[in-house]
Amino acid sequence: DSGVTQTPKHLITATGQRVTLRCSPRSGDLSVYWYQQSLDQGLQFLIQYYNGEERAKGNILERFSAQQFPDLHSELNLSSLELGDSALYFCASSVGDNLGNTIYFGEGSWLTVV
Amino acid sequence: AQKITQTQPGMFVQEKEAVTLDCTYDTSDQSYGLFWYKQPSSGEMIFLIYQGSYDEQNATEGRYSLNFQKARKSANLVISASQLGDSAMYFCAMRGRTDSWGKLQFGAGTQVVVTP
Numbered sequence: 001d002s003g004v005t006q007t008p009k010h011l012i013t014a015t016g017q018r019v020t021l022r023c024s025p026r027s028g029d030l031s032v033y034w035y036q037q038s039l040d041q042g043l044q045f046l047i048q049y050y051n052g053e054e055r056a057k058g059n060i061l062e063r064f065s066a067q068q069f070p071d072l073h074s075e076l077n078l079s080s081l082e083l084g085d086s087a088l089y090f091c092a093s094s095v096g097d098n099l100g101n102t103i104y105f106g107e108g109s110w111l112t113v114v
Numbered sequence: 115a116q117k118i119t120q121t122q123p124g125m126f127v128q129e130k131e132a133v134t135l136d137c138t139y140d141t142s143d144q145s146y147g148l149f150w151y152k153q154p155s156s157g158e159m160i161f162l163i164y165q166g167s168y169d170e171q172n173a174t175e176g177r178y179s180l181n182f183q184k185a186r187k188s189a190n191l192v193i194s195a196s197q198l199g200d201s202a203m204y205f206c207a208m209r210g211r212t213d214s215w216g217k218l219q220f221g222a223g224t225q226v227v228v229t230p
Binding site for chain 2: 033099101103
């Protein structure tokens with residue numbers, strides 16, 4: 001158990017819908033990351049927050065947004081869903097974003113868009 | 115741009131044998147970190163081992179060791195005494211200043227199947 005908690009674990013939704021994925025980082029971790037894993041794209045970095053502020057942005061679509069709240073939990077919002085958004089979405093956390101800070105991943109949220 | 119290459123898409127290994135998973139990387143950063151993660155069929159991503167670019171000794175964590183050859187830009191993972199529970203996908207990843215410290219760049223992964 002990495003200590004990173006993600007909900008829901010599985011989600012099936014229809015095209016055009018909106019979903020919210022939730023993440024609680026490990027106790028004491030200030031950095032939260034979101035990654036998407038799909039068969040064709042592999043593991044892709046989406047976005048990082050550090051103590052409530054956006055720190056780095058990757059290949060995140062405009063239909064997607066995220067935020068980190070004062071209690072450090074984070075949410076990833078996916079809207080106008082398309083079939084291609086079906087993927088495993090990981091949240092990860094680390095104590096900081098220094099080079100040697102290990103990034104621990106949650107168990108992921110499996111999203112299926114039908 | 116940073117790039118991670120894992121050339122072995124899959125491999126079989128017998129129980130109790132050692133296995134080496136290849137990872138090469140490309141970066142212009144002087145400071146960077148290299149990570150290995152394990153992803154079993156259940157999907158979770160499990161951290162295994164870390165090596166910093168300035169670390170003089172190869173990292174070890176239990177049965178996992180990292181064969182770090184900086185000049186060759188390789189960071190191979192060695193699993194000693196393989197167990198059936200080691201069957202999983204293994205990912206090499208790196209982070210460096212160029213893409214921001216926060217981002218992990220992953221390789222395509224190597225599927226390992228341990229046979230009795």
